[in-house]
Amino acid sequence: MNxxxxxxxxxxxxxxxxxxxxxxxxxxxxxxxxxxSGSGKTTLLRIVAGLEFPDSGSVLFDGQDTxxxxxxxxxxxxxxxxxxxxxxxxxxxxxxxxLTVKRRxxxxxxxxxxxxxxxxxxxxxxxxxxxxxxxxLSGGQRQRVALARALAVEPRVLLLDEPFGALDAKVRQELRxxxxxxxxxxxxTSIFVxxxxxxxxxxxxxxxxxxxGKIEQEGSPDDVYHEPANAFVYNFLGNINxxxxxxxxxxxxxxEPVNGKPIPSNGDRLAYVRPHLMNIGREPQQPNPLPVRVxxxxxxxxxxxxxxxxxxxxxxxxxxxxxxxxxxxxxxxxDVFVSPxxxxxx
Amino acid sequence: MATTVLxxxxxxxxxxxxxxxxxxxxxxxxxxxxxxxxxxxxFLILPLAAVFANALSAGCAAYxxxxxxxxxxxxxxxxxxxxxxxxxxxxxxxxxxxxxMARFDFAGKELLLTLIDIPFTVxxxxxxMIFVLLFGAQGLFGDWLLNHNIxxxxxxxxxxxxxxxxxxPFVTRExxxxxxxxxxxxxxxxxTLGASGWRTFFRITLPNIKWSLLYGVILCNAxxxxxxxxxxxxxxxxxxxxxxxxxxxxxxxxxxxxxxxFAIASLLAMLALVTLVAKSIVEWKSERDLAASAAGAxxxx
Amino acid sequence: MSAFFxxxxxxxxxxxxxxxxxxxxxxxxxxxxxxxxxxxxSLTWSQFWSVATGPRALAAYRLSFVASLAAxxxxxxxxxxxxxxxxxxxxxxxxLVDGLVDLPFALPTAVAGIVLTTLYAPNGWVGxxxxxxxxxxxxxxxxxxxxxxxxxxxxxxxxxxxxLQDLDAEVEEAAHSLGANxxxxxxxxxxxxxxxxxxxxxxxxxxRGLGEYGSVVFIAGNVPMRTEITPLLIMTKLDEFEYGxxxxxxxxxxxxxxxxxxxxxxxxxxxxxxxxxx
Numbered sequence: 007m008n009x010x011x012x013x014x015x016x017x018x019x020x021x022x023x024x025x026x027x028x029x030x031x032x033x034x035x036x037x038x039x040x041x042x043s044g045s046g047k048t049t050l051l052r053i054v055a056g057l058e059f060p061d062s063g064s065v066l067f068d069g070q071d072t073x074x075x076x077x078x079x080x081x082x083x084x085x086x087x088x089x090x091x092x093x094x095x096x097x098x099x100x101x102x103x104x105l106t107v108k109r110r111x112x113x114x115x116x117x118x119x120x121x122x123x124x125x126x127x128x129x130x131x132x133x134x135x136x137x138x139x140x141x142x143l144s145g146g147q148r149q150r151v152a153l154a155r156a157l158a159v160e161p162r163v164l165l166l167d168e169p170f171g172a173l174d175a176k177v178r179q180e181l182r183x184x185x186x187x188x189x190x191x192x193x194x195t196s197i198f199v200x201x202x203x204x205x206x207x208x209x210x211x212x213x214x215x216x217x218x219g220k221i222e223q224e225g226s227p228d229d230v231y232h233e234p235a236n237a238f239v240y241n242f243l244g245n246i247n248x249x250x251x252x253x254x255x256x257x258x259x260x261x262e263p264v265n266g267k268p269i270p271s272n273g274d275r276l277a278y279v280r281p282h283l284m285n286i287g288r289e290p291q292q293p294n295p296l297p298v299r300v301x302x303x304x305x306x307x308x309x310x311x312x313x314x315x316x317x318x319x320x321x322x323x324x325x326x327x328x329x330x331x332x333x334x335x336x337x338x339x340x341d342v343f344v345s346p347x348x349x350x351x352x
Numbered sequence: 353m354a355t356t357v358l359x360x361x362x363x364x365x366x367x368x369x370x371x372x373x374x375x376x377x378x379x380x381x382x383x384x385x386x387x388x389x390x391x392x393x394x395f396l397i398l399p400l401a402a403v404f405a406n407a408l409s410a411g412c413a414a415y416x417x418x419x420x421x422x423x424x425x426x427x428x429x430x431x432x433x434x435x436x437x438x439x440x441x442x443x444x445x446x447x448x449x450x451x452x453m454a455r456f457d458f459a460g461k462e463l464l465l466t467l468i469d470i471p472f473t474v475x476x477x478x479x480x481m482i483f484v485l486l487f488g489a490q491g492l493f494g495d496w497l498l499n500h501n502i503x504x505x506x507x508x509x510x511x512x513x514x515x516x517x518x519x520x521p522f523v524t525r526e527x528x529x530x531x532x533x534x535x536x537x538x539x540x541x542x543x544t545l546g547a548s549g550w551r552t553f554f555r556i557t558l559p560n561i562k563w564s565l566l567y568g569v570i571l572c573n574a575x576x577x578x579x580x581x582x583x584x585x586x587x588x589x590x591x592x593x594x595x596x597x598x599x600x601x602x603x604x605x606x607x608x609x610x611x612x613x614f615a616i617a618s619l620l621a622m623l624a625l626v627t628l629v630a631k632s633i634v635e636w637k638s639e640r641d642l643a644a645s646a647a648g649a650x651x652x653x
Numbered sequence: 654m655s656a657f658f659x660x661x662x663x664x665x666x667x668x669x670x671x672x673x674x675x676x677x678x679x680x681x682x683x684x685x686x687x688x689x690x691x692x693x694x695s696l697t698w699s700q701f702w703s704v705a706t707g708p709r710a711l712a713a714y715r716l717s718f719v720a721s722l723a724a725x726x727x728x729x730x731x732x733x734x735x736x737x738x739x740x741x742x743x744x745x746x747x748x749l750v751d752g753l754v755d756l757p758f759a760l761p762t763a764v765a766g767i768v769l770t771t772l773y774a775p776n777g778w779v780g781x782x783x784x785x786x787x788x789x790x791x792x793x794x795x796x797x798x799x800x801x802x803x804x805x806x807x808x809x810x811x812x813x814x815x816x817l818q819d820l821d822a823e824v825e826e827a828a829h830s831l832g833a834n835x836x837x838x839x840x841x842x843x844x845x846x847x848x849x850x851x852x853x854x855x856x857x858x859x860x861r862g863l864g865e866y867g868s869v870v871f872i873a874g875n876v877p878m879r880t881e882i883t884p885l886l887i888m889t890k891l892d893e894f895e896y897g898x899x900x901x902x903x904x905x906x907x908x909x910x911x912x913x914x915x916x917x918x919x920x921x922x923x924x925x926x927x928x929x930x931x
Contacts, residue, residue: 055544056544056663057540057543057544057663058663059663076543076663076665077540077543077544077663078543078544078546078547078548078665079546080544081546082544083544084540084541084544086537086540086541088537090537090538090540090541091538091541092538092541092542092555092556093538093560094559094560103542103545103547103555104545104546104547107542107545107546107547107548107551107555108546141644152541155541155545156544156545158545159545159546368820368821368822369740369741369817369818369820369822370741370742370743371822372741372820372822372825372826373741373742375825375826375829375835375838376741376835377835380835381742384734384737384738384742385738385742385744387731387734388731388734388735388737388738388739389738389744389750391731391734391735392735392750392753392754394779395802395803395806396753396754396756396757396803396806397753398772398778398779399765399768399769399772399803400753400756402768402771402772402778403764403768406768406771445673445674445677448669448670448673448674448677449670449674449678451666451670452666452667452670452671452674453674455662455664455666456662456664456667456671458667458671464674464675464678466914467678467682467683468678468682469914470682470686471682473860473910473911473914474686474864474907474910475863475864475865475866475884475906475907475910476762476864476865476866476867476884477864477866477884477885477887477888477903478689478864478884478887478903478906478907481689481887481891481899481900481903482685482686482688482689483685484891484896485685485688485689485691485692485896485900486684486685486688488896489894490894490896491688491896492688492691516681517681517682517685520681520682536664539664540663540664543663543664543665548665549664549665549666552664552665553666574759577761578759578760578761578762578763578764579761580761580762580763580766580866580867581762581866581867581884584866584867584888585888585891597761598761598762598763598764598867599763601763601764601767602763602767602871605767605871610771613767614767614768614771617763617764617767617768620760620761620763620764621760621764623761624756624759624760624761624764625759627759628752628753628755628756628759629752631752631755631759632752
C-alpha cells in the first residue's frame with residue numbers, strides 16, 4: 007500500500023512543527039525520516055498514524071483520504087519509542103491483543119490466534135519469553151515484542167518512532183540490521199523516524215532529511231550522502247571541515263578554515279570537505295595545498311584521525327588509512343601539507 | 353488547580369535520606385525521636401487507647417449489649433447503606449472525570465478541578481446546610497416535597513445525599529495524578545491495534561490504575577461511614593430512624609451514656625484501623641508494581 | 654465546539670466523560686451550593702451585614718481563626734519533627750507509627766470529639782494531670798485547640814514527608830564536608846527546600862481547622878461569645894430556623910476559606926516541590 011502526505015501543516019501553539027510538507031511512500035518501501043530534534047519527523051509520523059491531526063493537508067492511503075479517520079480504523083502498526091507494552095499483560099497477551107479486539111465477524115478462532123502469536127514471536131526470536139511480563143524483559147527484547155505486537159494485526163503500513171533510540175550502541179546496530187532483514191522478508195510499507203544518520207543510511211531504501219518542519223532532501227542513501235542538496239544535509243550526514251573558498255572556472259579553491267560563524271564576503275563561498283577526503287603529504291599536493299602542522303594523532307580505530315592546525319591556529323580534521331599513516335611516518339609537530347580530494351560548495 | 357493530594361506514605365527513598373542523616377549528631381537524633389514519639393503518644397496513641405478503654409469500662413457484657421441495641425443496629429444499617437450508595441456512585445464519577453481530565457486538553461480544566469474539590473474544602477456543617485436549604489421545610493423545594501409527602505431532610509435520603517456530597521472528590525483526587533503519571537502511550541498503542549474506547553479502558557487503563565482506584569475507594573468509604581457534621585445538620589437527630597453511627601454516638605454521649613457511646617465509637621475506631629491497614633497494603637502493592645516496571649528498564653540487552 | 658478544544662482528541666470518550674462529569678457535578682455539587690447564594694438574597698443588605706458581622710458572629714470568627722492558627726503552628730513544629738524522624742531515622746515500630754499518622758484522617762470526627770473530651774475533662778486521664786498545674790482544657794479555647802491539633806496533624810506530616818524523602822543526600826554531605834554543623838546545614842541548606850511544603854501543610858491544617866465541627870463541638874462547651882466556633886453558630890441558627898442568618902454567616906466563612914485555597918493554589922503554581930494535580 008502506498009502512502010501520500012499532501013501539504014501537511016501542523017503547529018503547536020506558536021511552534022510550527024510541519025510547514026506544508028508533502029511526501030510519497032511507495033508500496034513496500036522502507037523509508038527513513040531523518041532529522042534533528044524539532045525537525046517535525048515524529049509529528050509527521052504520528053499524523054500518518056492518526057495519533058495527531060494536521061491543521062491542514064491530507065493523508066492518503068492508496069489514494070483514499072484517511073485524514074479524518076481515527077487511529078483505530080487506519081490499519082497502521084505503530085511501534086512507540088518507549089515500547090508502550092501493556093505492563094499488566096504477558097508477552098503472549100501483548101502480541102495477541104490486536105487479534106483479540108477484532109469484531110466478532112473478523113476474529114480468528116482461538117487456535118489460529120495462538121498459532122499466529124507464536125509465529126510472530128518466533129520471527130522476533132522471543133518465543134521462549136511468551137509467558138514473561140514486560141518488566142522482566144530487557145530494552146531490546148521489549149522493542150521486539152512491540153514490533154511483533156504491531157505486526158500481528160497485519161497492518162498495511164508499519165510506523166516506527168525512534169525504535170532503537172533508548173538502546174545501547176551495540177544492541178542498536180544488531181537490531182537495525184535485523185529490522186532490514188525483517189523488512190526484506192515481509193515487505194510491509196514502513197516508515198521509521200530517527201535522528202541517527204548512520205541508522206538511516208544503513209537501513210532505509212530511501213532517506214528523507216527533515217529540518218525545521220520542512221523536507222530538505224529525499225533520495226536513496228547514496229544520493230543524500232554523496233549528492234547533498236544543501237549545506238544542512240551535508241553537515242547532518244557526517245563530519246565536515248568548513249573552509250572559505252573562491253570559485254574559478256568551475257573549480258573551488260579553499261583558503262583558510264572557517265572559525266565560528268562564517269561571514270562570506272564578495273566572491274567568497276563556503277566549501278565543505280569530509281575528513282576522510284583530505285589528502286596529507288610531505289610535499290605540497292595539487293591542486294590546493296595548505297601548509298599545516300600535525301597537532302594530534304589518534305590511531306585507535308578503523309581510520310587514523312589526524313588533527314591539523316594552520317598557521318593561524320585553525321583546526322582541520324583529517325582521516326587517513328593506516329597504510330598511508332605508515333607510509334608518511336607521521337609524528338606530532340610534523341609540518342605537512344593537506345589538500346582536499348572532493349569539495350562541496352553550496 | 354486543586355490542593356495537594358495527600359499522597360500515599362512512601363517509605364521508599366529512605367536509603368538516601370538515612371544516609372544523609374548519619375551525620376546528624378546523636379543528641380539531636382535521640383532528642384528528636386523522643387520529642388516526636390511523645391507528641392504522637394499524647395495525640396494519637398492515647399486517644400486511641402482511651403476509646404477502647406472507655407468502651408470496656410462497664411464490662412464486656414455491657415459492651416455487647418450496647419452494640420446489640422435495636423437503635424444501634426439501625427444506625428449501623430444506615431451507615432452501611434449510605435456508604436454502599438455513595439462509594440459506587442462517586443467511583444463511577446471518579447473514573448469518568450479522571451479519564452476526561454487526564455487524557456484530554458481543554459479550556460476550563462482548572463476551573464472544573466476546583467469545582468470538583470468544593471466538597472473537600474467546604475466545612476461539613478455548610479455541606480449539610482446546603483441540603484437543608486434545598487429540601488428543608490423552608491427550603492427551595494420544601495413546599496413541593498411536603499405536598500408529595502416526600503421526606504428528604506430529617507430522613508435517610510437526606511443523609512445519603514449529604515454523604516454523597518462530602519465524599520464526592522475522593523476517588524477523582526487519587527486517580528488523576530496517577531493517570532497523568534502513567535501517560536497515554538499504552539492507550540494510544542491499543543488504539544492503533546484496533547481496540548475501541550471501552551475495550552481500551554477496561555483492558556488497559558483499569559488494570560494500570562487499580563491500586564489508586566482501590567486507595568480512593570478506601571478513603572471514600574472511610575469518610576462516608578465516618579461523616580458527622582454534614583449528616584448532623586441534615587438528620588434532625590431523631591432516634592432510631594435517621595441516625596448513622598456517628599450521630600448515634602453523639603446522642604448517647606449527650607445522654608451521659610458514656611460506655612455505650614464508646615462502645616459504638618470503638619466499632620468506628622476499628623473501622624478506622626482497618627482503613628489504615630488496607631491503605632498500607634495498597635501502598636505497598638503499588639510501590640512493588642512501580643518498582644517492578646522501573647527495573648528491567650536498566651539493562652539493554 | 655471545535656474552538657473549545659485545544660486540540661482534536663485522539664483518544665475516544667471525550668464527549669461522554671465530560672458530559673457525565675459536568676452533569677453529575679452540577680447535580681450533586683453546583684446546584685446545591687448555589688442555593689447558598691439564593692437564600693442570602695432573602696435578607697436585605699443591612700440584615701446581612703448586621704448578622705454576619707454581629708458581635709456573636711465576630712466572636713465565633715475570632716475563635717475559629719485563632720484556635721486554628723494556634724493548632725496549625727503547633728502542628729507545624731511537631732509535624733516537622735515527626736516527619737523528620739520518620740524519614741531519616743530508624744527506631745522500633747517505625748512503620749507502625751508511620752501508618753498511625755493517618756489516624757486522625759481515618760477516624761470519624763465524632764469519635765475523636767468524644768474521646769478527646771473525655772481525656773481532657775477535669776477527671777480525664779490528661780485533664781487530671783493538667784489540673785495539677787492549674788490548667789483547664791475541656792470547655793475552653795485550649796480544648797478546641799487540642800482537638801484541632803489532632804485533626805490537623807496528618808496534613809503537615811504527609812505534606813512534608815515526600816519532600817524530605819527527595820532531598821539530595823549529597824548536598825547535605827557536601828555541606829558537612831565544607832565544615833557546616835547540623836544547625837547551619839539545616840538552616841541554610843535544608844530549610845529552604847522544605848519551607849514551601851511546610852507552609853502548604855500548615856495552611857492545609859489551618860483550613861481544615863477552620864471548618865472542623867465534629868471533633869470540636871464536644872470539647873468546646875459552646876458558650877456563645879466565648880467558646881462557640883463558627884460551624885456551631887451556623888448549626889444553632891439552622892436549628893432556630895434562621896436560615897437567612899445561617900447562610901449569611903456561612904457565606905462570609907466560605908469566602909474566607911476560598912481565598913485561603915486560592916492563595917494555596919497560587920503558591921503551588923510557582924512549582925514548589927509538592928504533589929499537585931495536572
